Amino acid sequence: MIQPKTQQDIETLRHAGEILAGVLTALKEASVAGVSSVDLENLTRKLIAEAGAVPAFLGYTPHGADRPFPAALCFSVNDAVVHGIPNETPYILKEGDFVVLDTGLSYNGRIVDSAITIVVGGEDKTDEKGRKLLESSRKSLEAAIFACENWKKDFPQGIKTGDIGHAIEETFSYYKKTYGFNMAEYLGGHGVGFSVHEDPFIPNFGKAGQGPVLVPGTVIAIEPIVNEKSEKIYLDKDGYTIRTKDGKKSVHFEHTIVITEEGAEVLTVNR
Numbered sequence: 001m002i003q004p005k006t007q008q009d010i011e012t013l014r015h016a017g018e019i020l021a022g023v024l025t026a027l028k029e030a031s032v033a034g035v036s037s038v039d040l041e042n043l044t045r046k047l048i049a050e051a052g053a054v055p056a057f058l059g060y061t062p063h064g065a066d067r068p069f070p071a072a073l074c075f076s077v078n079d080a081v082v083h084g085i086p087n088e089t090p091y092i093l094k095e096g097d098f099v100v101l102d103t104g105l106s107y108n109g110r111i112v113d114s115a116i117t118i119v120v121g122g123e124d125k126t127d128e129k130g131r132k133l134l135e136s137s138r139k140s141l142e143a144a145i146f147a148c149e150n151w152k153k154d155f156p157q158g159i160k161t162g163d164i165g166h167a168i169e170e171t172f173s174y175y176k177k178t179y180g181f182n183m184a185e186y187l188g189g190h191g192v193g194f195s196v197h198e199d200p201f202i203p204n205f206g207k208a209g210q211g212p213v214l215v216p217g218t219v220i221a222i223e224p225i226v227n228e229k230s231e232k233i234y235l236d237k238d239g240y241t242i243r244t245k246d247g248k249k250s251v252h253f254e255h256t257i258v259i260t261e262e263g264a265e266v267l268t269v270n271r
């Protein structure tokens with residue numbers, strides 16, 4: 001069941017989102033060749049604590065997991081799709097690595113979730129296809145946000161989860177056709193705000209007009225998760241890291257947004 005947030009919740013989430021955007025900016029700057037994933041985990045914890053917030057992923061046990069997640073940061077390199085653990089097997093960043101930095105925090109009990117993908121050393125350290133891979137997720141996320149911002153005009157009866165999936169699919173289809181990229185199977189966005197994962201599920205493809213209506217006050221994380229080749233994924237033996245079956249790269253960008261009376265507002269941004 002969708003639990004819409006009050007104006008006061010949204011005020012708190014806006015502040016939480018600003019903190020999280022700052023954390024991700026700092027993590028991006030710190031992600032240079034030679035740095036360890038453990039350093040990035042420690043930096044995440046330090047910055048979140050300094051801002052008076054609490055890591056939302058650390059100690060969280062998602063549905064189906066047999067132990068709590070041991071880190072504040074999900075750190076997923078190259079063939080890791082989501083939920084990589086930075087502090088169990090330290091990983092030293094190399095130039096040209098694709099790194100998903102995904103973190104969430106709770107501020108006054110209200111939770112936001114956001115992710116970026118970076119190329120260590122800069123995007124000129126990868127090829128044209130690598131840059132298009134990043135662009136495909138970024139543009140798909142933008143299309144989803146645009147659909148939400150314009151729901152009053154385009155979906156006067158209320159925007160549904162299928163409308164968001166459809167907007168993503170429409171934008172992504174060019175990249176799928178041209179470069180052979182695929183959205184990772186099973187994964188998608190989700191409601192957020194009171195806990196890390198809430199209803200509804202936000203698909204990365206779908207039919208317009210299907211699924212529940214997102215009423216004003218609904219807070220969702222949108223995350224188009226793009227694999228370089230096959231959509232197939234598997235769970236690693238650590239019980240958390242999801243990887244591509246073909247060993248190819250995966251990337252994603254994620255924002256937490258709120259559906260408003262007028263449209264939508266992105267919460268996880270620097271203001």
Ligand code: MG
Pocket residue numbers: 102103104113114115254
């Ligand atoms: Mg996330």
Ligand code: MG
Pocket residue numbers: 113189190221223254
């Ligand atoms: Mg998420």
